[in-house]
Structures are given as structure tokens and as C-alpha cells.
Amino acid sequence: QVQLVESGGQLVKAGDSLRLSCAASGRTFSDYGMGWFRQAPGKEREFVAAINWSGSTRAYVDSVKGRFTISRDNAKNTGFLQMDTLKPEDTAVYYCAARSGQYDGTYGRSQDYGYWGQGTQVTVSS
16 A cells, blocks of 8 residues: 655745645555645545646646646655645645546545545645
8 A cells, every 4th residue: 555745834924835745655656646635623624636647637626726736756756736825724734645546537535535644734824
């Protein structure tokens, strides 16, 4: 199975940018689709972005379209979430997740993913 470790979260100001990384180990990274989810205090975990195994297909929640970009480098076993023009409402713990299989599509439900990282905190001050 694959192990995932997120990094890159920190306290930033509104309008700033951050890049989160998700380092994968244990299995061939290109065997998995990947997603990013987030959970704010008192709220349910929500889908943020997803990318298929090859990087050819991507999907985003409406609230981050045009501001966030998901990508992956299979040679380096790492996924990324570039977050620009951050807003206070983006404050949350961000999780990366992996779904086994080389599917062309992307998946936006938590139950679609079998592997999760421990999360990284992103805090955006106003």
C-alpha cells in the first residue's frame, strides 16, 4: 500500500500563495489517482481537487477554481497543490488522498480514496 505525507502548510496572509506537497512511498505513485481534501474546524471534510494517475484529467471544487492548481510528478512520487490568492475561508487542515487504479477520470468523494495522509494546517489571516 502507499503511504502519504503532506507538507507545506503554514500561516499566511490573505492574497498570499502556498504550495502543498504530498510525498508518496511504498508503491508506484503512478498506480494511483490523487485528491486533496480539507477540513475546517466544525465542518465536514470537503473535496478540493483531484488528478488522475497520469495528470491528464483534473477537477476542482468551484470555490477554488482559478486559484488552486493540482499537479503531480510521478518520477518524484510527489503530488502538489498550488494555492494562489488565498482567502481566510481557505483555512483548514489539508489532506492528500490516493485511489488505487489508473483511471482516466477523477473522483471527488472521500469514500473513493483508500489512502490518506495525516494532514497539514493552512491558516489564512485577513
